[in-house]
Amino acid sequence: MKPFAYVRATTLQEATAAHAGRPGSRYLAGGTNLVDLMKLGVERPATLVDLARLPLSGIEELPDGTLRIGGTARNSDTAAHPLVRARHPVLAQALLAGASAQLRNVATTGGNLLQRTRCPYFQDVSTACNKREPGSGCAARDAVHRDHAVLGHSAHCIATHPSDLAVALVALDADIELYGGQGTRTVPAASFHRLPGEQPEQDTVLQHGEIVTAVLVPPAPGALSLYRKARERASYAFALASVAAVLESGPDGRVVRRVALAFGGLAHRPWRATTAEARLTGAEPTAEAVREAVEAELAQARPLRDNAYKVALARNLACDVLAALARQAQDGPPRTP
Template identity: 70%
Template sequence: MKPVAYVRARTVQEAVFTHAGRPEARYLGGGTNLVELMKLGVERPDVLIDITRLPLDLIEEPGDGSVRIGAAVRNSDLAAHPAVRDRYPVLSQAVLSGGSGQLRNVATTAGNLLQRTRCSYFQDVSRPCNKRVPGSGCGALDGVNRDHAVLGHSPHCVATHPSDLAVALAALDAVVELTGPAGLRTVPVTEFLRLPQDRPDLDTMIRPGELITGVLLPPLPDGAVSRYRKTRDRASYAFALASVAAVVQLRRGAVRHVTVAFGGLAHRPWRARVAEAALLGTVPTAAAVEQAVEAELAAAVPLRHNAYKVALARDLAHEVLGSLTAT
């Protein structure tokens, strides 16, 4: 058994500088993913920095139409908040589709973003995994890959990101607020989470010692509507095989604003820029939506066991976008 030290941080600055001086340190919030990985032997921190007493559990409305979500806001509280339910229903729907009620009562906003892949090759220390042990190979590439990526993967990793919340945040153009030894900086969610390329061990753009302190939701255009839909192997408490989050604003029957993000298809939420560009300014007929989605998914490179994901994502996108653009 590896000894693990424990530090209860009294301030954000104390947490940041403790972590920056200990490369194997890990922040402990809800612990729903970290503790599981420690039990499996995947994560082996030398110190846990408890951040649960820090004042990061507030949802704030600055008054400009935006919302700031504290890093330690529990998923249940986030989904139930009136500003989120009323103005960002896509986010509330995504959160409620993830995990069980018990887990949502413990899991946090930042922890949800930082959760690691559920790839069985990553979670099994007896199997090769470049994400867990760089240079060891990717067991899923030629193995059982039904649940794995069809977009943005590399020869080094075909894992997917498991978060529902992150997919909605990507569609909302949310921004991650990071506090580190060098101070405060912000990174769009779409850039914060990485594609694997040749460094699948790096899930995010987070720097040593940095702590997520909040997530910023920009105001949506007037009249914008949004929705999240997910498909999975069972009705609840299962990760997405494919999911779609979308935000649409129509003006005089044409698309004035549109954002679309896929989940379950890539190493991070897949922002559908090609589809968005094809739909913007058009009258969103069923044919136009179908053509835009097809153009986006043309980049898919299915693996041996997961070609079904392309058709699944296509059908989900048609249904979600069709419901948001119906007049």
């Protein structure tokens, strides 16, 4: 076991100062991913700065209707929160689709967004991985890669991002609130994670020492939302493909006023389907129109030898989710007896 120092921070300022003053530091919240990577030898921090006691676990409604979810809010608490369930069901559904109840009781908002890929070559220190060791190569490209990316990958990395929460936040047009040495800033959820390019070791736009203090979910009155995930087994598995969708229709539910669509399991980051959204906005969401819009989006896919099935899987998931939301919009709210 590699020894490490431990700092229990009580304020944001104390946490960032401890991180900056100790080379090789990592922030620790729930630890459900970091501790596993330490056991595997992928992560070897010199210091762990514990954020668990910072006052960042609250979930509250701001005056403008925005929902502010703290960076250390437990995934189980967020999924069960009445405002989340009532206003943004896609968010609760995404959280409940991830991991087990025991892990959700420990995992945090920030930790979920910052979890590393589950690519087996990243987790195996005996194999080449540009994400783990830049310049070493990508063993996955010529090995087994049926679970890997079909969108936005590069010659340097074909890994996918594992978060369900992140996919829902992208579809909800959420912002990520960050705190660091330069103060507080916000980044759109759709821009928070990176495509691999030539620097696959950089998962996000997070600057050195920054902490995820909250996610900000804007109000979406009248919008319907849904999350659906395909995986190898019924539960406790990462997505082969997933879809988060938000739909707002006209009074009769026949015309799409606004639609947001995001894919998970297909790329190095949640994939916002802007091409499909543009085609569907202002149109009637017929089965044909939805399929054509989704296929136009997935025309960008570059499947590898073993994972072409993901394109059809993602298309069918998206079509089913959008069809379900369109039916719900046309049926209107349930009648009370």
